[in-house]
Amino acid sequence: MAPRVSLDRRDFLKSAGMTALVGSVSVATAAGAGLPVEAVEPPDGKHDFDTVYNRIGTDCTKWDRQIRLYGAGSIAVGMGIADMDFRAAPAITKALQDRLAHENWGYLDMPRSFIDSIVSWNKRRYGVEIDPNTLVIAAGVHPALIAALQTFSPRGSKVLMQTPVYDGFYTDLRFAGVKAEESPLRLVDGRYSMDFEDLERRISHDTNTLILCNPQNPTGNCWSADDLTRLGEICLRRRVVVLADEIHCDFVNKGHKYTPFASLPNKAIVDNSITFKAASKSFGLAAHKIGWFYSTNPDLLSRVRANHRADLSTLGVVANRAAYDGGEEWLNQLVAYIDGNHDYVEQFVRDNMPFVKYRKAEGTYLAWLDVSALGKRIDAVGLAEAANKTRNASTAPLTPENMVERYFVSNAKVHMNPGSSYGLGGDGRMRMNIATSRKLLELALTNLAKATRA
């Protein structure tokens, strides 16, 4: 592994013959993105996820956008967009504060140490060896995925996705000028599985890519090595490149496992893929705009590189590197806390919400609720039809799930995402983001229970 390249201002001043000035310059010791980051642990070793951390007034999508949309006092708990309500890991805050002490914001030279941090994180946490030369830093998973789509899928061609799936993929597809070919997941007794026959049937001469989501947003499935191998065999045989989005990989509940696509034993299958990841979900760093991708196939990688440009911010690099270098214990404790939140939701819904069903997810911090009975009870279909009659024809029609979304805001002051945004199979569902303190979760569920009984 390459030595860390650090910004040592004393060395620099010495080599520039400016030693005499050292005393008069305030040296911000951890100013560089390249200096080692230490974990910062609380005195009792226990990180605090229970204290409510108020995000209102910070221009955040999860809370402020909903308050702007629905009005002041309308939202008691924002449970939509997939980011977290917790205070950041102390190692991240410390690294950012240290960097802020150096008051210059010129162009960034990407430190090799950041690549090393990602490589070593993947090795120790998931047992995946990534050749540093095959790792590309991006300004988030979205721009990286768009570059890959633009590389392999000509405009107008089809991209396979297993639905319901992350709504942001549809935006990426629109941006790249390609169409979704949706293969619905099978749903049996509340459990989702891949439908391989359907998947293969949907591949045609103009299907060049498949976007895989593992762990799956919104169902929470952690796909097994068998699932991934079967999917990988089909894609290899039918010449469909697998774009594996594994951004949710750190949130895995007890008894389940995250299997990186790149860890499959069949090299040809792995060579037919590119993996996209980030620290943004794991550490709540979405606003710092950093993701990365890698592939064991130099040809696929160089073609995407040619279509990809990333302009990164210094603070983004500092925060992300601090997460990987000093945030692991914080994350371990958080993953256990989220697992507990899933248990709490499952039990609460079973005991208190007769019109809602929830089967505990295998991973992610998302709870995929079955609200079909509630939808019937409030006549969500009729409400949507009535609302669409008076709606401007240029806007997308409202769905029954949009009506459930509004019903929950009006009657419970809780905002969640409507299942209809996630493609085929999203009807009768709502996605609840449970990456919040147990107190807010309890408040939200209590409000929702009252609203479902009203």
Ligand SMILES: Cc1ncc(COP(=O)(O)O)c(C=O)c1O
């Ligand atoms: C599956 C998945 N991929 C990508 C993203 C967004 O990634 P980024 O913010 O790095 O562009 C999200 C955010 O919710 C997601 O759930």
